[in-house]
Amino acid sequence: MPGHIDLHTHSSVSDGTQTPTQLIRAAAAVGIGTVALTDHDSTAGWQEAAAAVRGTGMTLVPGIELSAQLDYASVHVLGYLFDPGDADLISETARIRAERLSRAEAMVQRIAADYALAWEDVLAQTVPGATVGRPHIADALVAKGHVPTRSAAFESILHWKGGYYRPHYAPEPVDAVRLIAAAGGVPVIAHAGARGPAGLLNDRRMRVLVDAGLFGLEVYHRDNPPAARKRLLEMAMRFGLAVTGSSDYHGVGKVNALAENTTEPEVLEALLARGTGSDPVHG
Incomplete structure (x- = not known):
């Protein structure tokens, strides 16, 4: 599976601006060898992305970005290779989307x-x-x-201090990790050094997440500043967690560019070996 490895992208199924097919084509155009589709709280784009990747030589890792809430902050959990038909996960994502x-x-x-x-x-x-x-x-x-x-x-208008903001339901990160792991998936905390979760994910909470089945931390992400990356790398070493890097690409919805941060091949191999709920799609 040569080429860049980008394990965090979004399509128009959630808040990206490209369809899953357009996303796969854009990834192929910049030399990505393995791409994960991780739409927010939805697997609805998996089938289209799988069809689009065939014949490209790329590998698709089916995934999701599951919304979670810790104290006052959003702490999103990426999940890979889980069973999309898992009843508990279907129920939770349906509730999140409705909220x-x-x-x-x-x-x-x-x-x-x-x-x-x-x-x-x-x-x-x-x-x-x-x-x-x-x-x-x-x-x-x-x-x-x-x-x-x-x-x-x-x-401005949509900022939480703007006067129009409303919170919405999301499970705690440990519950999101358990749901993904129970469905045969591989959980990774997304952009864990971003403002908000950065100060909340201490060693005590990390131990609980690891015991629940956490696989890794998304360290190399544009929202993780250098000091946070250093702290996350140290934390990953202490807890034996994998380290990933991803773009969090949204098309023109964000400035993030495909493959601006990537994951090492050995981490991808470990992730693919751990996931049992669904299979990667080789194009």
Whole structure:
């Protein structure tokens, strides 16, 4: 499996701007050999991505980015090679998506009191079956001319201090790790050095996550500053965890570029050996 290894990307099934097919084509164009599709709380893009990867020479690692909440911060858990038919995981992701939807509707109602914005404007920025969330509200705000970019929306109107924010349900990280592991999957904490989770993932909590089945930490990510990367590397060594690197690519939804951070081949080999719930797709 030659080529770059990028284990964190998003399609329009969640908050990316490309379909799974377009994502696979973009990954092939920049020389990626192995790509993981990790849409938020959804596996709906797996089948299309699997079909798109055939004949490319690439490998697709089916995955997800499961929303979790620790104290006041979002701590997302990447899951790879789990059984998409696992009843407990299906139930939890359905609940998360439903909560995201009701939260998004409530936020739009609040925003509409001050800006010309309707729920239909948000739906116009999604594809059928997509997990609707703040990124789609941001895209609607851009389309209506209220902000210039998605990032600008998150820095102003959609910021948690902006007055329109609403929280939504998400399990604790340890429960997300257990769910993925119980479904035969491989759990990795995403961008663990980002503002928010960085100060919460101490050794005590990390031990609980490891005991629950945690496989690794996503260290090489643009949201992890150098000091956080150093701390995460030390933590990974103490707890015997794998270290991954990924782009967290969203198409034009974020500045993140495919393969801007990558994972080492030996880590990928260990991940593929550990996952038992589903198989990688070789193109």
